[in-house]
Amino acid sequence: MRKTRKETYRTRTSLKRISRPSLRIYANYQVIPKVLGGIGIAILSTSRGIMTDREARLNRIGGEVLCYI
Numbered sequence: 001m002r003k004t005r006k007e008t009y010r011t012r013t014s015l016k017r018i019s020r021p022s023l024r025i026y027a028n029y030q031v032i033p034k035v036l037g038g039i040g041i042a043i044l045s046t047s048r049g050i051m052t053d054r055e056a057r058l059n060r061i062g063g064e065v066l067c068y069i
Contacts, residue, residue, distance in 0.1 A: 016068045018042075028062040041069045 019025045027033070027044070032053045035042050042053035046063035056063060 013069070018065045018067055025065045026062065027065050029057055029060045030062075032056055032062065032065070033068075035068045043067050043069065 032044065033042060034040075034053070043066045044051055044053060044056050044063040045066055046056060046059075046061045048059065048061060050066075051059075051061075051063075
């Protein structure tokens with residue numbers, strides 16, 4: 001739990017690795033999963049570099065799904 005002067009709020013950070021060296025997971029831009037119903041973030045490695053799931057969908061690029069946050 002973090003405290004600021006005015007408010008107290010909880011932060012939840014969890015990192016789940018998806019692709020492993022022994023099992024690579026690739027996704028087309030049309031089937032990139034939405035993490036926690038769109039609240040979370042998926043990190044992808046694409047031909048244009050590392051980007052989030054939202055950026056990949058906007059650019060219509062698929063790639064290797066590295067992790068979920």
